[in-house]
Amino acid sequence: MVTLYGSAISNYYNKIKLALMEKEIAFLEELVAPSQADAMLKLSPLGKIPFIKSDDGYLSESQAILEYLEDAFPANPLYPAKAFERAKCREFIQHLELNVELIARRLYAEAFFGRTVSQEIKDEVRAKITTGLTGLARLMKLSPYALGDRFTAADVIAWPHLQMVSFATQKIYGQNLVVDYIPGIEAYIKMIESRPYAQKISQDRTAALAAKLKNK
Numbered sequence: 001m002v003t004l005y006g007s008a009i010s011n012y013y014n015k016i017k018l019a020l021m022e023k024e025i026a027f028l029e030e031l032v033a034p035s036q037a038d039a040m041l042k043l044s045p046l047g048k049i050p051f052i053k054s055d056d057g058y059l060s061e062s063q064a065i066l067e068y069l070e071d072a073f074p075a076n077p078l079y080p081a082k083a084f085e086r087a088k089c090r091e092f093i094q095h096l097e098l099n100v101e102l103i104a105r106r107l108y109a110e111a112f113f114g115r116t117v118s119q120e121i122k123d124e125v126r127a128k129i130t131t132g133l134t135g136l137a138r139l140m141k142l143s144p145y146a147l148g149d150r151f152t153a154a155d156v157i158a159w160p161h162l163q164m165v166s167f168a169t170q171k172i173y174g175q176n177l178v179v180d181y182i183p184g185i186e187a188y189i190k191m192i193e194s195r196p197y198a199q200k201i202s203q204d205r206t207a208a209l210a211a212k213l214k215n216k
């Protein structure tokens with residue numbers, strides 16, 4: 001049995017949750033916040049979420065987790081069969097995480113956690129996200145899925161990350177840069193959100209956000 005640790009408000013957590021659901025792997029969820037406690041650092045070396053426990057042990061880093069799940073549970077594959085197409089999927093994922101999500105993450109302190117981000121950082125991030133999204137648009141096929149006619153790992157990752165980047169840029173710049181730089185993305189997001197597992201993840205996310213606000 002796989003246990004997924006973290007919180008339903010995290011886009012990286014929801015990436016793994018969607019992968020588990022789409023692959024129809026049975027799993028349990030354990031609510032864990034990021035932490036620098038010794039016990040946590042033994043399970044996730046930087047105290048980040050998500051991480052999983054499987055019959056083989058604990059594993060952190062969402063991309064390593066996703067690929068482990070694909071290797072250990074080959075049914076309902078999220079990667080195409082052909083080597084080059086698999087590589088195209090990984091190219092897309094790496095580009096999205098390194099050149100878009102990780103850059104936008106610098107806005108989250110202000111966008112979601114009530115802290116302040118300097119104007120200098122906001123300007124720098126805006127320029128970099130714009131470049132990253134322009135590149136991502138060159139890779140995205142949206143016909144109808146991110147990389148063609150099959151739902152793949154690229155969609156599992158595009159949906160939670162682009163949603164966060166949309167929220168953050170809308171909040172900080174008053175402009176949804178994802179919508180502005182990826183033509184056709186709104187219809188794509190709606191299409192992914194019409195899938196039952198994505199709907200369940202959205203509901204859990206809303207409930208987790210409400211619980212967090214109540215506990216403040």
Ligand SMILES: N[C@@H](CCC(=O)N[C@@H](CS)C(=O)NCC(=O)O)C(=O)O
Nearest residue numbers: 010011012034048049050061062063
């Ligand atoms: N590269 C990591 C990123 C995970 C990540 O950034 N998780 C956030 C929550 S969305 C976290 O734990 N942040 C707390 C921290 O950075 O200390 C992965 O792919 O799993």
